[in-house]
Amino acid sequence: MLKTLADSDGLSMIELELALGVQPLAVTKMVTRMSARGLLTRRSADTNGRLARVYLTDTGRDCVKLIDRAWKQLEKEALEASTIRTRSVCASFCAPWNAIWSPPR
Secondary structure, three states: OHHHHHHOOOEEHHHHHHHHOOOHHHHHHHHHHHHHOOOEEEEEOOOOOOOEEEEEOHHHHHHHHHHHHHHHHHHHHHHHOOOHHHHHHHHHHHHHHHHHHOOOO
């Protein structure tokens, strides 16, 4: 969820549900727990308060940076211990994931 919001901050609960492919109750629980930890904030987006949008806090953005660094380190360690052939296979396998999860440059 944090990575999804890092790419598109201010998503509605329904948009998060669709992006993550989970049930509405799961999104509600995740948002509630992450909000309690100071990673997210939920704000009303319309005049009657029925539509809530979810935003990363500064703490949430810092957490995303840590996730990105950990992911890059994991990739580096996995590739350092592999053969050239394995690296080629892994690189082609990971390319779609990198496109999805890597921060814009």
